[in-house]
Amino acid sequence: MPQSQGRDKTTPTRRPAAVNHYDALHSGFRWQVPDRFNMAEVCLRRWAAQPATAASTAVIACAAGQPDRHHSYAELQDQANRLSNALAAMGVERGDRVAIVLPQRFETAVAYMAVLQMGAVGMPLSQLFGPEALEYRLHDSEAVVAICDASTLDAVQSVSDACPLLRTVVAVGVQPARAGALDWSAVLAQAAPDFALVHTLADEAAVLIYTSGTTGNPKGALIPHRALIGNLTGFVCSQNWFGFDPFDAAQPSQAVFWSPADWAWTGGLMDALLPTLYFGRPIVGYNGRFSPQTAFELLERHGVTHSFLFPTALKAMMKAFPEPRQRYTLRLQAIMSAGEAVGDAVFAYCQQQLGVTVNEMFGQTEINYIVGNCAMEWGNAAAPGRPKQGGTPLGGSDPRSGGARGRTGWPAKPGSMGKGYPGHRVAVIDDEGNECPVGVPGDVAVHRLDVHGDPDPIFFLGYWKNEAATRAKFTGDMASSWCRTGDMAVRDADGYLWYQGRADDVFKAAGYRIGPGEIENCLVKHPAVANAAVVPKPDAERGAVVKAYVVLAQEYLTAQAGRALGDPVFEQALTAELQAHVKGKLAPYEYPKEIEFVDALPMTTTGKVQRRVLRLQEEERARARA
Numbered sequence: 001m002p003q004s005q006g007r008d009k010t011t012p013t014r015r016p017a018a019v020n021h022y023d024a025l026h027s028g029f030r031w032q033v034p035d036r037f038n039m040a041e042v043c044l045r046r047w048a049a050q051p052a053t054a055a056s057t058a059v060i061a062c063a064a065g066q067p068d069r070h071h072s073y074a075e076l077q078d079q080a081n082r083l084s085n086a087l088a089a090m091g092v093e094r095g096d097r098v099a100i101v102l103p104q105r106f107e108t109a110v111a112y113m114a115v116l117q118m119g120a121v122g123m124p125l126s127q128l129f130g131p132e133a134l135e136y137r138l139h140d141s142e143a144v145v146a147i148c149d150a151s152t153l154d155a156v157q158s159v160s161d162a163c164p165l166l167r168t169v170v171a172v173g174v175q176p177a178r179a180g181a182l183d184w185s186a187v188l189a190q191a192a193p194d195f196a197l198v199h200t201l202a203d204e205a206a207v208l209i210y211t212s213g214t215t216g217n218p219k220g221a222l223i224p225h226r227a228l229i230g231n232l233t234g235f236v237c238s239q240n241w242f243g244f245d246p247f248d249a250a251q252p253s254q255a256v257f258w259s260p261a262d263w264a265w266t267g268g269l270m271d272a273l274l275p276t277l278y279f280g281r282p283i284v285g286y287n288g289r290f291s292p293q294t295a296f297e298l299l300e301r302h303g304v305t306h307s308f309l310f311p312t313a314l315k316a317m318m319k320a321f322p323e324p325r326q327r328y329t330l331r332l333q334a335i336m337s338a339g340e341a342v343g344d345a346v347f348a349y350c351q352q353q354l355g356v357t358v359n360e361m362f363g364q365t366e367i368n369y370i371v372g373n374c375a376m377e378w379g380n381a382a383a384p385g386r387p388k389q390g391g392t393p394l395g396g397s398d399p400r401s402g403g404a405r406g407r408t409g410w411p412a413k414p415g416s417m418g419k420g421y422p423g424h425r426v427a428v429i430d431d432e433g434n435e436c437p438v439g440v441p442g443d444v445a446v447h448r449l450d451v452h453g454d455p456d457p458i459f460f461l462g463y464w465k466n467e468a469a470t471r472a473k474f475t476g477d478m479a480s481s482w483c484r485t486g487d488m489a490v491r492d493a494d495g496y497l498w499y500q501g502r503a504d505d506v507f508k509a510a511g512y513r514i515g516p517g518e519i520e521n522c523l524v525k526h527p528a529v530a531n532a533a534v535v536p537k538p539d540a541e542r543g544a545v546v547k548a549y550v551v552l553a554q555e556y557l558t559a560q561a562g563r564a565l566g567d568p569v570f571e572q573a574l575t576a577e578l579q580a581h582v583k584g585k586l587a588p589y590e591y592p593k594e595i596e597f598v599d600a601l602p603m604t605t606t607g608k609v610q611r612r613v614l615r616l617q618e619e620e621r622a623r624a625r626a
């Protein structure tokens, strides 16, 4: 699997002439987006319909202290059909929002497939959300049904009165059944096992995903079915992403996928769960808390070959297990990382300690998979344990044909987030919407039309009930203009983008533009530092000075023999050491004039540092000082 008979004709299959470099990949690529397209058709129905693939594993469900459970594509389809029928009986119609408030478990995959195949709109909500966050999203989205489990039922029920349109709550695995909630097993047992998929328009809404709220109030981004097609060049261009040519029936894959990214987040849903099912492979779903040890245990136990590991997870793994292969046997072939800048410390760790060139990706909920590296070097002997690969479906020389070996994509530059993936016209633009010259920072933007003038399918449909915010995202007419990401980058002479920070996080100190990412990355390279966040501290003379909030690595603290945080001598010495460390590596004006040691940084549920919270704290403190 995947088999040729299961291959859908809707995805980017065109092979340009054999080429060996980025420009040709880019210009040779044409989108093929059908009028009608449903994510559940390509992620599930085509596999479940074929005897050869129906019995293969779709989800490996794991939870601490419980045996692993393998669920096949056939089982996934059967359960999804039953749930679709049940939801229809509850009055759910095409276009209605269904909240899926579940962790990584088999039923979560069932819920998405059921909702998608009936043309309703899935709304992922994290199990980590408290009542306030849930109420905001359930109310704003006007969801009619919420599907929960024991980890989320109380919180959802506590706000259901405040969400008058929420008619039904379904509870997975909650025994005894709770008043006011329908029991999942009973609901599915009573429902019919056949369901006819709704052939949605490619442009029709599939999921409503609220952004993580790193920079402000979360906005609901409405994502159409076609966005999965838009993501595909990213998936297949990512370095050895699926470890096989997904369009080559003669090369069955052994790829196994796992990501700690919550399936309720764009990264977990659109970059892990759905693409794994799209390629007919098994995904490990771990229902439990992330820890570096759990991560390595899962990678080893399931022989995970492909993982989306966001930078916060990788940093924690790097600090806890600097040499993991001394303890764990890993089969990793590909790591994608996104959500925050990867930085060269983590990049080096992946290459040297995990044996994989990390493929950094950049995107956002609204336009998900737009920039990245494509470091495929077919027949690359430097990558231990990596099987021989097929050619990229987007073109490129194929080593099996005896043609030229070497790069088919574009190699990763450590610290850079890569180039625009084929099919997406990506640029760095200024305030007026003009492309910035090489080396000049600007806003990363994607054009609605690709290099051929065809609409790029990756785009969201707009923000839910927020036309003003939708319009503000574009430089002009929504159908034919640039869409700003709100993230700053510079482009180098080779066309690689170097992340500078969110427009909101970049600040000026003593007249210099400071992008926090570079300084944070430098701090994390010091063995004492587990994580860091850099923000401006208001300063009467210089406007602002660079301030770093630092979380120390547990291993470092343990080795300090009695010296600890709170001891001013220890803190002063360490501050001076960290300042010298940054001064030795970056521009003189970039070193943090002030360092504050903290136990933890404010994070979103998706594992991103909320610099905004720290910045506001600094502003408040400055007001109090004045």
Ligand SMILES: Nc1ncnc2c1ncn2[C@@H]1O[C@H](COP(=O)(O)OP(=O)(O)OP(=O)(O)O)[C@@H](O)[C@H]1O
Pocket (backbone or CB within 6 Å): 211, 212, 213, 214, 215, 216, 217, 218, 219, 266, 337, 338, 339, 340, 341, 342, 360, 361, 362, 363, 364, 365, 366, 417, 485, 486, 487, 499, 502, 606, 608
């Ligand atoms: N490779 C990367 N390097 C640096 N930052 C990245 C990278 N990939 C993604 N990001 C950051 O993540 C953002 C996308 O995250 P997401 O869509 O989850 O919402 P959010 O921006 O965190 O939430 P909100 O819009 O509510 O503040 C990007 O805009 C960018 O700031």
